[in-house]
Amino acid sequence: xxxxxxxxxxxxxxxxxxxxxxxxxxxxxxxxxxxxxxxxxxxxxxxxxxxxxxxxxxxxxxxxxxxxxxxxxxxxxxxxxxxxxxxxxxxxxxxxxxxxxxxxxxxxxxxxxxxxxxxxxxxxxxxxxxxxxxxxxxxxxxxxxxxxxxxxxxxxxxxxxxxxxxxxxxxxxxxxxxxxxxxxxxxxxxxxxxxxxxxxxxxxxxxxxxxxxxxxxxxxxxxxxxxxxxxxxxxxxxxxxxxxxxxxxxxxxxxxxxxxxxxxxxxxxxxxxxxxxxxxxxxxxxxxxxxxxxxxxxxxxxxxxxxxxxxxxxxxxxxxxxxxxxxxxxxxxxxxxxxxxxxxxxxxxxxxxxxxxxxxxxxxxxxxxxxxxxxxxxxxxxxxxxxxxxxxxxxxxxxxxxxxxxxxxxxxxxxxxxxxxxxxxxxxxxxxxxxxxxxxxxxxxxxxxxxxxxxxxxxxxxxxxxxxxxxxxxxxxxxxxxxxxxxxxxxxxxxxxxxxxxxxxxxxxxxxxxxxxxxxxxxxxxxxxxxxxxxxxxxxxxxxxxxxxxxxxxxxxxxxxxxxxxxxxxxxxxxxxxxxxxxxxxxxxxxxxxxxxxxxxxxxxxxxxxxxxxxxxxxxxxxxxxxxxxxxxxxxxxxxxxxxxxxxxxxxxxxxxxxxxxxxxxxxxxxxxxxxxxxxxxxxxxxxxxxxxxxxxxxxxxxxxxxxxxxxxxxxxxxxxxxxxxxxxxxxxxxxxxxxxxxxxxxxxxxxxxxxxxxxxxxxxxxxxxxxxxxxxxxxxxxxxxxxxxxxxxxxxxxxxxxxxxxxxxxxxxxxxxxxxxxxxxxxxxxxxxxxxxxxxxxxxxxxxxxxxxxxxxxxxxxxxxxxxxxxxxxxxxxxxxxxx
RNA sequence: GGGCGAUUAGCUCAGCUGGUUAGAGCGCCGUCCUCACACGGCGGAGGUCACUGGUUCGAAUCCAGUAUCGCCCACCA
Numbered sequence: 030x031x032x033x034x035x036x037x038x039x040x041x042x043x044x045x046x047x048x049x050x051x052x053x054x055x056x057x058x059x060x061x062x063x064x065x066x067x068x069x070x071x072x073x074x075x076x077x078x079x080x081x082x083x084x085x086x087x088x089x090x091x092x093x094x095x096x097x098x099x100x101x102x103x104x105x106x107x108x109x110x111x112x113x114x115x116x117x118x119x120x121x122x123x124x125x126x127x128x129x130x131x132x133x134x135x136x137x138x139x140x141x142x143x144x145x146x147x148x149x150x151x152x153x154x155x156x157x158x159x160x161x162x163x164x165x166x167x168x169x170x171x172x173x174x175x176x177x178x179x180x181x182x183x184x185x186x187x188x189x190x191x192x193x194x195x196x197x198x199x200x201x202x203x204x205x206x207x208x209x210x211x212x213x214x215x216x217x218x219x220x221x222x223x224x225x226x227x228x229x230x231x232x233x234x235x236x237x238x239x240x241x242x243x244x245x246x247x248x249x250x251x252x253x254x255x256x257x258x259x260x261x262x263x264x265x266x267x268x269x270x271x272x273x274x275x276x277x278x279x280x281x282x283x284x285x286x287x288x289x290x291x292x293x294x295x296x297x298x299x300x301x302x303x304x305x306x307x308x309x310x311x312x313x314x315x316x317x318x319x320x321x322x323x324x325x326x327x328x329x330x331x332x333x334x335x336x337x338x339x340x341x342x343x344x345x346x347x348x349x350x351x352x353x354x355x356x357x358x359x360x361x362x363x364x365x366x367x368x369x370x371x372x373x374x375x376x377x378x379x380x381x382x383x384x385x386x387x388x389x390x391x392x393x394x395x396x397x398x399x400x401x402x403x404x405x406x407x408x409x410x411x412x413x414x415x416x417x418x419x420x421x422x423x424x425x426x427x428x429x430x431x432x433x434x435x436x437x438x439x440x441x442x443x444x445x446x447x448x449x450x451x452x453x454x455x456x457x458x459x460x461x462x463x464x465x466x467x468x469x470x471x472x473x474x475x476x477x478x479x480x481x482x483x484x485x486x487x488x489x490x491x492x493x494x495x496x497x498x499x500x501x502x503x504x505x506x507x508x509x510x511x512x513x514x515x516x517x518x519x520x521x522x523x524x525x526x527x528x529x530x531x532x533x534x535x536x537x538x539x540x541x542x543x544x545x546x547x548x549x550x551x552x553x554x555x556x557x558x559x560x561x562x563x564x565x566x567x568x569x570x571x572x573x574x575x576x577x578x579x580x581x582x583x584x585x586x587x588x589x590x591x592x593x594x595x596x597x598x599x600x601x602x603x604x605x606x607x608x609x610x611x612x613x614x615x616x617x618x619x620x621x622x623x624x625x626x627x628x629x630x631x632x633x634x635x636x637x638x639x640x641x642x643x644x645x646x647x648x649x650x651x652x653x654x655x656x657x658x659x660x661x662x663x664x665x666x667x668x669x670x671x672x673x674x675x676x677x678x679x680x681x682x683x684x685x686x687x688x689x690x691x692x693x694x695x696x697x698x699x700x701x702x703x704x705x706x707x708x709x710x711x712x713x714x715x716x717x718x719x720x721x722x723x724x725x726x727x728x729x730x731x732x733x734x735x736x737x738x739x740x741x742x743x744x745x746x747x748x749x750x751x752x753x754x755x756x757x758x759x760x761x762x763x764x765x766x767x768x769x770x771x772x773x774x775x776x777x778x779x780x781x782x783x784x785x786x787x788x789x790x791x792x793x794x795x796x797x798x799x800x801x802x803x804x805x806x807x808x809x810x811x812x813x814x815x816x817x818x819x820x821x822x823x824x825x826x827x828x829x830x831x832x833x834x835x836x837x838x839x840x841x842x843x844x845x846x847x848x849x850x851x852x853x854x855x856x857x858x859x860x861x862x863x864x865x866x867x868x869x870x871x872x873x874x875x876x877x878x879x880x881x882x883x884x885x886x887x888x889x890x891x892x893x894x895x896x897x898x899x900x901x902x903x904x905x906x907x908x909x910x911x912x913x914x
Numbered sequence: 915g916g917g918c919g920a921u922u923a924g925c926u927c928a929g930c931u932g933g934u935u936a937g938a939g940c941g942c943c944g945u946c947c948u949c950a951c952a953c954g955g956c957g958g959a960g961g962u963c964a965c966u967g968g969u970u971c972g973a974a975u976c977c978a979g980u981a982u983c984g985c986c987c988a989c990c991a
Binding site: 222260292293294298302310311373416423424515516519584586590591593594600602604610611659660665667671674675683687769775779782783861872875876879883886889 | 919945946949953955972985
C-alpha cells in the first residue's frame, strides 16, 4: 500500500489517468447481449456550433450520475453519445466566418460550402467530445452518432417516405415565418417574440363614389401596398352602410372591397382592418375565407417587390417611412399613436421575421400528437417534475402543422425529386433516376433541407440502428430516461414522442427528467452580452471535475433554475479534499491489506457488542444508504448528494473518526476493530459517492483495500435494516449534545482548547452507566481530566457548569471567568427553555391534541417536556449559585 | 389574454406524502497551525418561513385571496 500520499487532493493528474484507463479498458461499453435489466439513455446531442456551456455540464453530469449508479447496481447500461448538425445554427456560424473573409455561401456554391461546414463540424465536435470526457461522462463512445451520419440519414429518409405515403407530409403554398437574413422558412417555434415600442398608424381609405373614407389602423403601414380588402365586424353599427362597398387603396389606386368578418375586434383601433393576406397570418386566414387574392409586396430578402409599385426595391423599413411620408403628403394619415406590441424575431439571428407566402413541406402532426397525449395520460412516459405534463398537454392539443422545409444547404436534403418533364414529384428512400409518373430521366432533387429537429426527433431509435430491427433496438428501446431542459420540450421531447410512437409503437423514454437553467450567482441568465458566461472547462481546470459535478448535482432541484455559485463550488472542492484526507488518515493507520466485506463486519457484530460509535455509524450508514436509494429513484439528486455530503463530513469525519482516534495507535483488538469498521464505512461511502464524484472515489478506492478492478463496477451499497440501531443513534445524539454543551461552556469561558480541566459529572436519571462507558471519549473530545462522577453534590470554588439531557457538568478552573458573560449565556438558555416549555405545556394541555394526535407524537412531546423541565430546574440552580457570593 | 412557478438567515437556496428545537453552502464573529485535512477544527451570532384569512389537535408545508417577481404559451391589426 502506498503511504506516500499528498496532503491535499490534486485532481488534474488523477482525472486524466482514470478517464483514459476507463475508456481503454472498455468500461463504458454496453453489451446488447447481456440479459441483465437494461438501462439506457440517449444523450441529448449537443449542437456542433461551438463548445459546451454550463447547461451542458449540468445536463451531462445528471445523466452520468444516473448511468454510473445503474451500472453499479448491475444493470445493462447504455448511455449513447452523439452530436447534432443543428442545421440553421451551424450554417449561420460558418456563414459568419465566411463573412469575415468577405465571402458569401453563394460564392462557394453548395458543394464547396457543405465541405467547409463538415470541416467545421469535425473541429467543433472533437472539442465538444473532449469536454464531455473531461466531465467524466461514462458514455459508450463506440456507439457515438451524429444526426447527419449515414445511418441516421437512412432513418430520416425512411420516416419521410412513410409519412409521405401516409399523407402526413404534404407540400404546398402557405404563409410561413420567413427570416429575411437566414433566407429560409422557420417553424412557429423558432419565432421568438419580444416587446417593442411601435406605432399605430391610422390611414384613411377613400370610399369609392363617396366623399367619405374608412380609417384603418395598422402597425405595419408598408404592408398596405399588398392589401386586398378591408374588413369590419358584421355587427359593427358604425360600418353597416359600408358592407359590400369598395374603397380605393391609397398610393396603389387599387379598388378593394369592404368585407365583414367576425374575427375583427370592434374595440380595437378603428374597428376596421386592412387585410394583407400575403404578409399577415390572420389576414392570410381571412383571405382564404373570403377568397381574396394575395399580393406579395415584400420579398425574400425583406425588400419591396415589383408589386410595391414606386416603392419597389426598398428595404421594408425604408418603405415604411416612405409610405408614411407619402400618405401624410396626401393627407391620408388620420392619426399616429404609440403602440407597444410584440414583434417576432428569428430564434437564430434575431432578425424580425416576415410572414411570407411560399411553397414549403409540412407534417400534419395532429394525429401523431393525439397518440403522444394518450401515452402520457397512460403514464407510459412520466415527467419529473410532473407539472411539465400539463405544459406538454397544453401545447400538444393546440398543435399546428409543422413546417419542415428549410432553404438551407446544411442538413438532410428532402428525398423528393422534381420531374422536369411532367412536373410531378417522386419521393423515395433511394436516390432516383426515373420519374415515378412519366418514367422521364430529367429529375432534380428538391433543394430544401429538413428542419434540424426532424432528425433529432428520431434520435432514440435511429441511433440504435433503425430501420433495421437490431438487437440494440430490442434491448434498449424504449430508453429508460431522457434528461433535458424545459426549453426544448416542444422542439424535441414532443416530437420524439410523436415519432417514437409512430415508428416503434412505443414511447421513446419512460421518464423525462427536466433540468433547469444554469444561471449566474445573482440568478441572471448567462449570456454573451451580459458577459457572465462561465466556461465549464475553466472551472474543471481550476477546481477539478468532481467539484464541478458535485456542485451542479447538489444544486439541481428538478425543473428549477440553479444559480451557479463559485464560492459554493469552492466549498465542494473542499469536500473533495476532505474525502481525500479522511482516506489518507485511514491509510496511515491501516495494517491489513485484505478487502473488508459486509460479512467481516457482521461477524464482528456477532462476536460481542460493539462500542457505541461503531453501532451508531453503521446504523447511520444504513440509513443514508436507504435514503440515497430513495432519492436517486425519485431523481432527487440534490437531496441524495446533500445527505451524502452531510453524512461524510459532519458525521463520519467530525464525530466517528474523532471518536476512534482514542482507540488507534496500539495493536489491540480494539484498534483493529476500529480500523476495520472505519475502513468498511469509508469504502462504502466511496461507493455511494462514486456516481457524483467519480474520479476521486476511484483513486481513493484503489488505494484502500478493495475487491474488483474498478469502483465503477463495485456494487452500489444496499441497505441492511438490521444494522440500524435506533438506540445507539439516539444515545449518540445525547452524547453529542453533552459534548457540545461542555465545549460551549469552555469556549465561552475563554479556556484554551488545549487546557485539560478536571470535571465533575452529575448524571441524570439512569445515565451514569452509559456515561462511565463513554468516559474516555468524553475526556478526549472535551479535554477533561480527570472526570469524577458524583451523585448530586457540586464542588464549590471556581467552576463553570452547565446541563444537558444526560448530565450536569461542572468544570474546575484555575482562575475566575467573566461571571457576567456566564450569567448572560445561562440567561439566554433559560429564556429559550422557558419558551420551549411553555409551548410544550400548552400543546399537552390541549385535550384535542392528546386525543387526536398519533400516540408516538404525544409521547415524544411528553418526553421533551420532561427533559426541558429538568434542564430548566438545573439551570435555575446554577444561576442561583452564580448569584451567591 | 391564458397557464405555470416563486416569495424561508447578510447572499444563493434546500426543506420530497402537514407533527424538526426550521436546515445547507458561502459570508460574518470568536478561538485554535491538537500527530488526516487551515480546501481544516471547535464554538457562536443571525429567521414573526411575503401578507390576510381558512382547514386541522397541529401549517413554512394543504386551501382561498392579496402583493411583488419570474417563466411559458397566444399574438387585436
